[in-house]
Amino acid sequence: MENSFLSKKYKIVQVTPETEIDYTYRVEYDKPVVHGQFLQVSIPTVGECPISISDFGTGFIDLTIRHIGKVTNEIKKLKAGDYIHLRGPYGNGFSLDSYRNKQLIVSAGGTGLAPVKSIIKHFLNNPDEVNGLDVLIGFKTPKDILFKGEVDQWTKSQDMNVILTVDRNDSAWACNTGFITDFVSHVKVKDFDNVEVIIVGPPIMMSCTAREFIKLGIKEENIWVSFERNMSCGVGKCGHCKIDETYICLEGPVFRYTKAKTLID
Ligand SMILES: Cc1cc2nc3c(=O)[nH]c(=O)nc-3n(C[C@H](O)[C@H](O)[C@H](O)COP(=O)(O)OP(=O)(O)OC[C@H]3O[C@@H](n4cnc5c(N)ncnc54)[C@H](O)[C@@H]3O)c2cc1C
Ligand code: FES
Numbered sequence: 001m002e003n004s005f006l007s008k009k010y011k012i013v014q015v016t017p018e019t020e021i022d023y024t025y026r027v028e029y030d031k032p033v034v035h036g037q038f039l040q041v042s043i044p045t046v047g048e049c050p051i052s053i054s055d056f057g058t059g060f061i062d063l064t065i066r067h068i069g070k071v072t073n074e075i076k077k078l079k080a081g082d083y084i085h086l087r088g089p090y091g092n093g094f095s096l097d098s099y100r101n102k103q104l105i106v107s108a109g110g111t112g113l114a115p116v117k118s119i120i121k122h123f124l125n126n127p128d129e130v131n132g133l134d135v136l137i138g139f140k141t142p143k144d145i146l147f148k149g150e151v152d153q154w155t156k157s158q159d160m161n162v163i164l165t166v167d168r169n170d171s172a173w174a175c176n177t178g179f180i181t182d183f184v185s186h187v188k189v190k191d192f193d194n195v196e197v198i199i200v201g202p203p204i205m206m207s208c209t210a211r212e213f214i215k216l217g218i219k220e221e222n223i224w225v226s227f228e229r230n231m232s233c234g235v236g237k238c239g240h241c242k243i244d245e246t247y248i249c250l251e252g253p254v255f256r257y258t259k260a261k262t263l264i265d
Pocket of ligand 1 (some may be wrong): 228
């Protein structure tokens, strides 16, 4: 039986800078994964941290990492051809069946775009599986926009409606200015009984955005969020991620808002 605590080393095949501090690492990987799952990423002798799978395909996964601390700054030193240690994948992720045949609205703030990028791409490539795809993306400034090439393509796509906004616009990048919450009412909901909303971003963004969608008439049970809570084991053993009786690493990180709103420390 595989020891779930043991990490294995995987080869980095490509490193793509997204911003000054966010890089995407494409890694050779052949285990099955679900949209929105995460891996425990480690550098031996330095430490380990949870990172969402931002994209995947045959033989690879992408990890989009913000370099902000002990482990992530060590990862920044790695180049294509180097190895990184991974264990997982962990968490429930997003089940595609929850969104099929519905209008899907995805709202992502900052690095919150990473865990939902692959689900956006899935429905963009399979538009007949949903009854409309709307994506609301917010970053602090144009310099912070992740996946610029793809986001640019998305804004031109006929198969989904994209609202891209930045808190402060200090460049020629053509997008809206304002918080994501300012643009929730711009989304056209076709049928309030047939819509699902995914919200991922910093905790304050998720609760404020959920509130705006509820004001618009979306039911709480049709809203989904993903938690980026500090984790350690990732497999329900250490209790690090536990809020009340809920293990975020096992039961989450994706929750319906009806449950998520009760998970406040
Ligand atoms: C389920 C899950 C999925 C995640 N997915 C991603 C992902 O896809 N990409 C990604 O970059 N990160 C992701 N994170 C966050 C990531 O795990 C942390 O940023 C990481 O643990 C930092 O480790 P470190 O050792 O480099 O920093 P540390 O040395 O532990 O922290 C350095 C300092 O930065 C502060 N800090 C920690 N996190 C943040 C933050 N997000 N923003 C600003 N300051 C912070 C800390 O409080 C500390 O003061 C995810 C977290 C979870 C729980
Ligand atoms: S991270 Fe250890 S129990 Fe969830």
